[in-house]
Amino acid sequence: MYAAVDLGSNSFRLHIGKHDGEMIRVLKSVREPIRLAAGLDAQGNLTPAAQQAALNCLKNFRTVLSAYKLDAVRVVATSAMRVARNSAAFLPEAELAIGYPIEIISGEEEGRLIYMGVAHAVALPGERRLVIDIGGGSTELILGRGQEIEQVESFSVGTVKQSLAFFVGGRVDAPSFEAAILSARSHFEDAAPPYLPQYWKQCYGSSGTARTIADIIVKNGLGREVNAASLSALKQRFIEFGHVSKIDMPGLRPDRASTIIGGLAILIGLVRELGIPQVQPIEAGLRMGVMWDLHLRSTKRDRREQSVQSCVQKFHVDERRANRVADDALALYAQTKPATDQYTRHLYWSALLHEMGMVVSHTGYHKHAAYIIENADLPGFTSREQKTMGRLIAAHKGNLRKVVEVLGDADFAKAIVAFRLAVLFMHSRIDIDFTQIKLRFKSRIELEIKRSWVADHPTLSYWLEKEQEQWDEVGVDFSLRTT
Numbered sequence: 001m002y003a004a005v006d007l008g009s010n011s012f013r014l015h016i017g018k019h020d021g022e023m024i025r026v027l028k029s030v031r032e033p034i035r036l037a038a039g040l041d042a043q044g045n046l047t048p049a050a051q052q053a054a055l056n057c058l059k060n061f062r063t064v065l066s067a068y069k070l071d072a073v074r075v076v077a078t079s080a081m082r083v084a085r086n087s088a089a090f091l092p093e094a095e096l097a098i099g100y101p102i103e104i105i106s107g108e109e110e111g112r113l114i115y116m117g118v119a120h121a122v123a124l125p126g127e128r129r130l131v132i133d134i135g136g137g138s139t140e141l142i143l144g145r146g147q148e149i150e151q152v153e154s155f156s157v158g159t160v161k162q163s164l165a166f167f168v169g170g171r172v173d174a175p176s177f178e179a180a181i182l183s184a185r186s187h188f189e190d191a192a193p194p195y196l197p198q199y200w201k202q203c204y205g206s207s208g209t210a211r212t213i214a215d216i217i218v219k220n221g222l223g224r225e226v227n228a229a230s231l232s233a234l235k236q237r238f239i240e241f242g243h244v245s246k247i248d249m250p251g252l253r254p255d256r257a258s259t260i261i262g263g264l265a266i267l268i269g270l271v272r273e274l275g276i277p278q279v280q281p282i283e284a285g286l287r288m289g290v291m292w293d294l295h296l297r298s299t300k301r302d303r304r305e306q307s308v309q310s311c312v313q314k315f316h317v318d319e320r321r322a323n324r325v326a327d328d329a330l331a332l333y334a335q336t337k338p339a340t341d342q343y344t345r346h347l348y349w350s351a352l353l354h355e356m357g358m359v360v361s362h363t364g365y366h367k368h369a370a371y372i373i374e375n376a377d378l379p380g381f382t383s384r385e386q387k388t389m390g391r392l393i394a395a396h397k398g399n400l401r402k403v404v405e406v407l408g409d410a411d412f413a414k415a416i417v418a419f420r421l422a423v424l425f426m427h428s429r430i431d432i433d434f435t436q437i438k439l440r441f442k443s444r445i446e447l448e449i450k451r452s453w454v455a456d457h458p459t460l461s462y463w464l465e466k467e468q469e470q471w472d473e474v475g476v477d478f479s480l481r482t483t
Contacts (some may be wrong), residue, residue: 004074004286004291005065005073005074005287008135010037010078014028014064016031016065017288018202028478035136037079037158037161038160039051043085045084051140062099076110077103078104079135080135082104082138083156089213101384107155108152109381110140110144110394111154112147112379113289114289116147117284117285117287118206121283121284122282124146127202128145129204130142130203130204130274132205132210133285133286134210138157139155139187139189141195152467155187156187157183158266161262163263165183166179166262168285170244172239184267188269189273197276203277204281204282209267210267213226215235216252222234225278226281227279228268229384236353264275268423270383272308304385307378308349311356312353312356315359322352325354330351333418335439336417336440338409338410338415341393350392353373354366354423356373357372357393366394392416395416397423398470399473400471401473410441421447430453437449443477447464449480449481449483451483
């Protein structure tokens with residue numbers, strides 16, 4: 001049983017689902033209209049009121065989650081948390097409220113998860129499709145065939161921003177609508193060519209915005225499908241009401257009227273700019289994609305593995321050296337007896353990619369590799385995971401002062417020493433026999449190796465002495481014993 005929590009710019013949503021053999025069946029769904037994007041002040045910070053509303057909701061979600069026996073939970077935050085200048089300061093309190101880590105995902109990762117949810121719901125393996133998702137703070141366009149994504153982009157235009165910027169005070173008129181539509185088109189026009197109709201067969205609208213608009217159109221006799229004509233008819237009906245507070249239409253909850261007008265402007269802008277003949281609303285998207293991602297991880301089909309292998313090939317990493325360091329680092333790490341396996345896979349992936357920076361420089365390659373890892377678009381990885389891997393890669397070589405602030409995390413420090421020693425032994429051309437080496441790390445590092453290693457590999461003493469000096473600089477005693 002899986003839980004997906006989506007901290008969106010307009011609403012916070014929760015899905016609890018169970019995989020029944022072929023599909024994931026939703027057992028529980030909760031939505032609270034937090035409108036986080038509207039809670040950003042002029043400086044781009046979440047206001048105290050917005051933060052408190054979010055915390056109250058997260059505490060409620062924690063109560064809901066606690067009622068189920070869950071195999072995995074993933075909490076993702078999207079556009080509003082991406083752009084909020086004080087999100088890093090707010091995150092620990094938010095995580096405490098819900099009781100789980102919160103991942104602020106990139107727009108591209110959001111798009112991939114959305115597509116995953118749609119692809120599993122449609123289940124047409126050969127279909128070429130465009131998926132559009134209009135959220136509170138951003139809009140994602142994803143082009144793909146079957147389960148495979150070919151292109152994904154995120155645009156910083158969403159229902160909340162568009163509504164606040166163009167329908168000031170809730171006033172709805174023709175000039176405001178046209179201005180909002182033109183603004184939306186300006187975001188998409190440069191990126192439009194790959195998403196034109198000749199490259200796909202069906203266009204799906206995965207967001208609550210698209211589903212709500214489709215529902216209003218049908219229930220008010222404005223059309224039988226979502227197309228340019230029915231969208232224009234809905235726009236005209238909104239204009240006739242004149243003000244958000246006066247909008248009263250079957251299919252539209254009063255609390256959604258203030259943001260759906262901005263969503264309608266964006267959808268019309270997309271239909272016009274891309275020439276979309278019809279949008280098919282679908283009850284699948286980000287939360288379903290998150291649950292499928294959790295399921296795939298549980299069955300060892302982790303997209304992160306694919307991302308790492310893609311980087312290995314793209315940056316021409318020497319796979320023999322990379323695999324050797326990765327395997328040795330894991331074996332050494334296991335000897336230190338970490339309290340949890342929190343860093344095990346990230347250590348392995350970091351070791352596989354530690355030399356990717358050599359495409360830039362052979363001397364400072366670790367710095368370049370760390371920068372690439374932290375800033376690259378890596379499907380499946382969160383920004384927090386990428387930062388963890390960046391720190392591991394930066395720490396595997398040179399001084400340790402650059403990561404001194406994280407050495408207080410005992411397991412992370414153990415991962416660093418294992419990584420550094422694996423690279424050191426590889427450079428010294430030592431094929432490690434793990435029956436002849438012992439590594440312990442409690443309050444101090446204790447390394448025990450065979451005396452013959454030093455005799456057979458002249459540079460080993462030099463490198464180990466340098467290693468002792470590096471740890472001594474950050475206040476960690478490193479003792480070496482030969483037997």
